[in-house]
Amino acid sequence: MRHASDHELLRVDNVRKSFRTPESGVVTPLDGITLSIRNNEFLTLLGPSGCGKTTLLKTIAGFEDLDEGEIYLDGRPMSGVPAHRRPFNTVFQNYALFPHMTVAGNVGYGLQVAGVPRAEEATRVADVLRLVGLSGLERRKPAQLSGGQQQRVALARALVNRPRVLLLDESLSALDRKLRQSMQIELKNLQHTVGITFIFVTHDQEEALTMSDRIAVMDKGRILQLGTPAEIYDQPASRFVAGFIGTSNIFTGTLTQDNGAARVQVAGGPAIAVTAGGFTAGEQVDVMLRPEHFALVPGGNAASGSIVAVIENIVFVGTDLHLHGRLGNGMPVMALERHARAAGGLNLKAGQTVTLHYQATSPHLMKSGAA
Amino acid sequence: MTSQRRRAVVLLLAPITLLLGAFFLIPLGIMVVYSLLEPGLYGGVVWSFYPYSYGRVFGWPLGGGEEFEPLYIQIILNSVYYAVITVIVSLIVCYPVAFWVSRMGPVAKNLVLFAITLPFFANLLVRIYAWLLLLRPTGAINTALMSLGLIDAPLNMIFTEFAVIVGLVYVLIPFMFLPIYASVERLDWSLVQASQDLGATPFQTFRRVILPLTAPGIAGGAVIVFIPALGNFIVPAFLGGSKVQMTGNVIERQFLQSRNWPFGSTLAMIVMASVLVLILLYALWMRRAGKSQPVGEVGHA
Ligand SMILES: Nc1ncnc2c1ncn2[C@@H]1O[C@H](COP(=O)(O)OP(=O)(O)OP(=O)(O)O)[C@@H](O)[C@H]1O
Numbered sequence: 001m002r003h004a005s006d007h008e009l010l011r012v013d014n015v016r017k018s019f020r021t022p023e024s025g026v027v028t029p030l031d032g033i034t035l036s037i038r039n040n041e042f043l044t045l046l047g048p049s050g051c052g053k054t055t056l057l058k059t060i061a062g063f064e065d066l067d068e069g070e071i072y073l074d075g076r077p078m079s080g081v082p083a084h085r086r087p088f089n090t091v092f093q094n095y096a097l098f099p100h101m102t103v104a105g106n107v108g109y110g111l112q113v114a115g116v117p118r119a120e121e122a123t124r125v126a127d128v129l130r131l132v133g134l135s136g137l138e139r140r141k142p143a144q145l146s147g148g149q150q151q152r153v154a155l156a157r158a159l160v161n162r163p164r165v166l167l168l169d170e171s172l173s174a175l176d177r178k179l180r181q182s183m184q185i186e187l188k189n190l191q192h193t194v195g196i197t198f199i200f201v202t203h204d205q206e207e208a209l210t211m212s213d214r215i216a217v218m219d220k221g222r223i224l225q226l227g228t229p230a231e232i233y234d235q236p237a238s239r240f241v242a243g244f245i246g247t248s249n250i251f252t253g254t255l256t257q258d259n260g261a262a263r264v265q266v267a268g269g270p271a272i273a274v275t276a277g278g279f280t281a282g283e284q285v286d287v288m289l290r291p292e293h294f295a296l297v298p299g300g301n302a303a304s305g306s307i308v309a310v311i312e313n314i315v316f317v318g319t320d321l322h323l324h325g326r327l328g329n330g331m332p333v334m335a336l337e338r339h340a341r342a343a344g345g346l347n348l349k350a351g352q353t354v355t356l357h358y359q360a361t362s363p364h365l366m367k368s369g370a371a
Numbered sequence: 372m373t374s375q376r377r378r379a380v381v382l383l384l385a386p387i388t389l390l391l392g393a394f395f396l397i398p399l400g401i402m403v404v405y406s407l408l409e410p411g412l413y414g415g416v417v418w419s420f421y422p423y424s425y426g427r428v429f430g431w432p433l434g435g436g437e438e439f440e441p442l443y444i445q446i447i448l449n450s451v452y453y454a455v456i457t458v459i460v461s462l463i464v465c466y467p468v469a470f471w472v473s474r475m476g477p478v479a480k481n482l483v484l485f486a487i488t489l490p491f492f493a494n495l496l497v498r499i500y501a502w503l504l505l506l507r508p509t510g511a512i513n514t515a516l517m518s519l520g521l522i523d524a525p526l527n528m529i530f531t532e533f534a535v536i537v538g539l540v541y542v543l544i545p546f547m548f549l550p551i552y553a554s555v556e557r558l559d560w561s562l563v564q565a566s567q568d569l570g571a572t573p574f575q576t577f578r579r580v581i582l583p584l585t586a587p588g589i590a591g592g593a594v595i596v597f598i599p600a601l602g603n604f605i606v607p608a609f610l611g612g613s614k615v616q617m618t619g620n621v622i623e624r625q626f627l628q629s630r631n632w633p634f635g636s637t638l639a640m641i642v643m644a645s646v647l648v649l650i651l652l653y654a655l656w657m658r659r660a661g662k663s664q665p666v667g668e669v670g671h672a
């Protein structure tokens with residue numbers, strides 16, 4: 001079993017890329033990206049549509065020239081190396097399957113151009129098609145496949161070459177839940193057994209959290225935060241990052257300190273007891289509380305370390321109840337309650353007033369107004 | 372389609388079908404019939420079955436002035452040769468240019484496309500006559516080359532094979548360019564990237580991805596250049612002089628000078644039959660290429 005090592009495999013160094021567009025002039029999907037990717041790591045790029053994820057993958061693969069900066073593989077600059085000589089394979093967002101070739105032809109293409117003997121090609125193609133669950137469709141043309149099947153062909157076509165780095169652009173998005181989970185497991189297995197390094201783009205935060213060694217959250221051509229899934233989830237650098245992963249309650253207020261007790265005074269709202277590491281009194285801050293940080297008690301009993309809310313809506317999602325409520329000043333708040341506990345005597349109803357308790361260590365402070 | 376809708380479609384299409392039928396099939400039928408009738412002494416036809424026009428080309432002549440003449444087959448083969456060269460030359464010119472144009476900005480692109488269709492606005496005879504002026508010994512090309520000191524004596528270009536091929540290529544090149552350009556424009560560039568990504572060299576990418584995906588344009592262009600090139604008589608008449616003969620010229624002479632309509636029809640039928648055979652072969656080849664991978668059943672594995 002291999003694990004992401006500390007050895008740096010790929011280095012994206014202050015990369016900048018702009019495009020001229022017909023309507024507005026210039027877009028800058030890569031605005032000074034620096035990223036160090038370790039050998040055998042599973043790195044996920046997460047960000048809103050149009051933030052530059054695909055463009056970053058394309059520059060790494062060698063399809064876009066850089067305006068500025070450099071990409072290094074094992075310390076070797078890649079700018080003079082054409083795409084076909086880079087030991088990377090891409091699973092394109094639009095699949096880009098060759099329409100005039102069969103499934104087997106598509107998957108075997110990389111091996112054929114590399115001059116791999118026919119017999120070996122046949123076994124490797126058969127193996128990888130079995131892996132993605134497409135055995136028996138070898139002779140189909142791409143147009144005769146469903147979207148999910150096409151996506152798996154694209155995946156197989158890249159995997160079969162056993163590249164150093166596999167660039168995946170939303171490559172599981174067209175699969176149903178069950179298939180997607182089994183492909184996620186297969187990819188993680190490959191990461192460990194074959195030792196492929198993955199750079200993975202997804203819009204599915206659950207996928208990002210479960211698959212990744214590290215996550216890079218991007219916006220407008222910049223990396224806002226790079227860290228392990230737990231770091232991103234527990235200590236987001238900004239309101240934007242927090243909003244991108246998981247559900248959160250974020251309040252803006254002024255940090256106050258009195259007698260060592262730090263609070264965030266929300267304008268027209270509650271004061272939230274916090275631990276003020278790294279921030280100074282008087283500063284404008286965003287404070288984040290995850291729904292699962294709250295312990296719910298019926299009745300409105302505001303005290304330090306709690307807020308009072310009125311339940312507006314209860315959504316049953318299986319193991320949990322999602323409680324949507326409002327604070328006294330009308331701000332929305334969301335809390336989580338185990339279904340088992342709620343059913344066992346809490347008897348929650350819409351319109352009920354409840355107190356939400358939290359640990360003073362739970363609220364996470366972020367610079368207000370930070371990107 | 373319901374039977375009612377089908378009836379509506381038939382009704383709607385009937386007039387245009389009849390019109391096309393009248394304008395295409397009737398003249399064709401006349402040609403077929405005429406090619407098997409006896410030529411009248413002073414033009415026109417005599418209404419009796421007369422297979423000897425074909426005999427003059429293939430070897431069962433009636434005799435008595437109507438002899439077997441291998442020259443006709445020779446001329447047909449020559450015409451095929453000129454047509455093939457025309458196809459090849461225009462292909463070599465158009466294919467790379469199509470890629471170049473397809474990567475231009477929208478304004479430049481439209482300008483080029485307009486420039487390519489521009490010659491259609493001028494009369495064909497005028498345009499070919501212009502080539503006569505360019506190619507003749509005292510023409511622009513020779514004058515320019517001589518004044519540059521590149522040649523001492525004028526090059527003999529007019530009334531040669533070369534002149535005919537230049538003329539044919541010039542007249543027909545738009546018909547090659549447009550279908551090729553359409554297929555190049557439709558080419559999905561991300562497939563080229565995918566090929567590179569999988570490690571294919573530029574040449575491998577060209578041979579295995581770009582060429583197969585633009586082949587329909589090449590084939591289409593080849594067919595619609597080949598056919599008019601084969602039957603062309605204006606270009607050889609102007610630029611080929613008496614040295615370069617194509618079937619078109621011979622057919623034209625049979626109709627307008629010798630006034631042997633049956634023999635002219637015969638030659639035309641032979642040319643048409645050979646074109647049809649070629650197109651048939653092409654269609655079969657395309658079907659085989661399309662079918663080489665069986666369709667298979669659609670469903671889940
Ligand atoms: N060739 C191009 N010419 C002009 N603009 C481009 C080009 N390619 C990308 N862009 C622009 O760059 C920005 C980033 O595009 P990119 O494809 O990297 O986004 P993305 O993060 O992959 O988005 P998505 O999640 O929707 O796939 C977008 O605003 C896009 O319009």
Ligand SMILES: [Mg+2]
Binds near residue numbers: 053054
């Ligand atoms: Mg994208």
